[in-house]
Amino acid sequence: MSHSLKPARVRFAPSPTGRMHLGSARTALYDYLLARKTGGQFILRIEDTDRRRFVPGAEEELMQGLRWLGLNWDEGPDVGGPYGPYRQLERKEIYQEYALQLIESGHAYTCFCTPERLEKLRQEQQKRKENSHYDGTCRALAPQEAAARVAAGERHVIRFKMPRQGSTTVHDRLRGDITVENRNMDDYILVKSDGLALYHLAHVVDDHLMKITHVIRGSEWLPTFPLHALIHRAFGWEEPEFVHLSVFLKPSGKGKMSKRESADLIKDGYSIYVKDLETLGYLPEAVVNWIALMGWSYDDHTEFFTMDDLIEKFSLDRLNPSPAAINFAKFDHFNGLHIRNLEIPDLANRLRPFFEARGYLVDDARLLKVAPIIQERLVTLEDAPEIAGFFFQDVIQSPAAEDLTAKGLTPKESAEVARQMLVLLESQPEMTANLVEPVLRSLVEQLGLSPGQVFGILRAAVTGQKISPPLFESMEIIGKQKVIERLRSAIQVLERAGDG
Numbered sequence: 439m440s441h442s443l444k445p446a447r448v449r450f451a452p453s454p455t456g457r458m459h460l461g462s463a464r465t466a467l468y469d470y471l472l473a474r475k476t477g478g479q480f481i482l483r484i485e486d487t488d489r490r491r492f493v494p495g496a497e498e499e500l501m502q503g504l505r506w507l508g509l510n511w512d513e514g515p516d517v518g519g520p521y522g523p524y525r526q527l528e529r530k531e532i533y534q535e536y537a538l539q540l541i542e543s544g545h546a547y548t549c550f551c552t553p554e555r556l557e558k559l560r561q562e563q564q565k566r567k568e569n570s571h572y573d574g575t576c577r578a579l580a581p582q583e584a585a586a587r588v589a590a591g592e593r594h595v596i597r598f599k600m601p602r603q604g605s606t607t608v609h610d611r612l613r614g615d616i617t618v619e620n621r622n623m624d625d626y627i628l629v630k631s632d633g634l635a636l637y638h639l640a641h642v643v644d645d646h647l648m649k650i651t652h653v654i655r656g657s658e659w660l661p662t663f664p665l666h667a668l669i670h671r672a673f674g675w676e677e678p679e680f681v682h683l684s685v686f687l688k689p690s691g692k693g694k695m696s697k698r699e700s701a702d703l704i705k706d707g708y709s710i711y712v713k714d715l716e717t718l719g720y721l722p723e724a725v726v727n728w729i730a731l732m733g734w735s736y737d738d739h740t741e742f743f744t745m746d747d748l749i750e751k752f753s754l755d756r757l758n759p760s761p762a763a764i765n766f767a768k769f770d771h772f773n774g775l776h777i778r779n780l781e782i783p784d785l786a787n788r789l790r791p792f793f794e795a796r797g798y799l800v801d802d803a804r805l806l807k808v809a810p811i812i813q814e815r816l817v818t819l820e821d822a823p824e825i826a827g828f829f830f831q832d833v834i835q836s837p838a839a840e841d842l843t844a845k846g847l848t849p850k851e852s853a854e855v856a857r858q859m860l861v862l863l864e865s866q867p868e869m870t871a872n873l874v875e876p877v878l879r880s881l882v883e884q885l886g887l888s889p890g891q892v893f894g895i896l897r898a899a900v901t902g903q904k905i906s907p908p909l910f911e912s913m914e915i916i917g918k919q920k921v922i923e924r925l926r927s928a929i930q931v932l933e934r935a936g937d938g
């Protein structure tokens with residue numbers, strides 16, 4: 439870890455309004471990397487003031503997702519910290535206090551316009567083909583009058599008093615300076631009539647009080663970025679550094695993915711939701727590697743990164759502002775790489791639940807032998823039961839005669855080949871691959887058949903599958919007794935078919 443950089447305080451500030459997807463995971467990852475890289479802090483803040491969009495369980499899914507990805511936070515709602523509380527709903531009074539300060543300093547005002555009036559205004563503006571915006575009616579109210587109406591209990595909101603003249607320039611680390619004309623911006627609501635602050639005010643106050651140095655967030659916040667900077671400036675606070683990340687595009691590269699399209703992906707074994715990726719058998723290491731590169735690069739060729747590599751190499755300077763297409767083929771590739779990077783006991787541990795989910799009773803000693811022989815072939819952990827479930831079955835379903843019959847041979851001829859293998863295998867003291875392989879290979883030569891023909895029969899007989907992990911290693915794991923048993927019953931199946 440390099441501490442030559444100023445320690446950054448970086449927050450991930452999700453709203454519990456839906457499922458955790460790749461976009462939020464990437465933001466959290468960059469937050470985490472910057473914090474770890476600089477020896478700073480990674481802070482989790484839950485932005486839950488929008489009660490209409492609140493989704494029960496979303497916060498738990500977020501936290502689980504972060505933990506699964508290995509993005510552990512130093513401060514947050516569950517672990518606490520010196521700048522808490524870390525849930526915005528619990529900070530309601532803080533925002534009210536700061537909103538009042540803005541009113542006092544002339545940067546905000548109370549607005550008593552009713553929802554009905556605002557709706558009428560909106561319709562009129564629509565007719566005139568104007569962007570809908572507040573017309574500033576309550577801006578002109580004398581402060582004493584406004585205070586009296588508030589004291590009398592009149593329903594109101596608090597709005598930002600956007601300057602009517604001039605322009606505002608803000609700086610984004612990725613995109614440089616951005617200048618907007620103030621007259622094109624609205625008098626945004628800071629506090630709603632229920633007394634809850636909106637994001638615009640709440641996050642500015644929190645970022646200041648929590649001493650946040652870098653705000654990394656999605657580019658959907660670019661349009662209101664000048665407003666946020668103006669709020670910081672109205673308080674006389676130093677602004678954190680802002681980084682607005684690019685959006686993710688559909689795999690085709692054309693446009694953003696819709697909700698419906700996201701849901702449809704699962705049919706192909708993919709998903710943009712973090713929790714689903716775990717269920718589908720992807721490794722968190724692969725997710726991290728993949729999303730790290732969707733908006734950042736180290737150089738133009740290095741692809742494989744562990745979390746430690748990323749912490750060492752990450753830098754805001756190498757972020758890329760152009761949108762990245764979600765490429766699942768690449769994801770599969772990374773998953774394979776990271777599966778092969780695992781130590782066997784670790785791989786075995788991660789495979790166990792996938793076998794168990796398919797109803798296999800997993801013997802740990804056997805699993806440790808199976809893991810290395812399938813490690814090369816797995817794209818996801820979920821592939822394992824399909825390829826190697828038979829190792830955990832005492833009795834396999836007898837393969838059909840046509841699956842046992844070698845290409846170019848009749849069932850009867852195949853039975854004869856199987857019998858010869860049986861004789862050879864029975865005479866071996868044990869079924870180790872080293873012992874068995876040369877014996878069977880010389881049989882292949884002796885019979886003048888191809889290895890594919892001969893071993894195809896054996897593979898189907900012993901594993902019950904046309905495709906399996908390496909045959910001789912598989913036989914070693916299954917053991918002599920079962921190999922012989924299964925070969926015998928295969929011979930019977932072939933003989934019956936030959937008679938028919």
Ligand code: GLU
Pocket residue numbers: 450451452453485637641653654655656
């Ligand atoms: N709660 C905001 C969101 O989920 C956070 C944006 C930010 O990081 O400031 O989009």
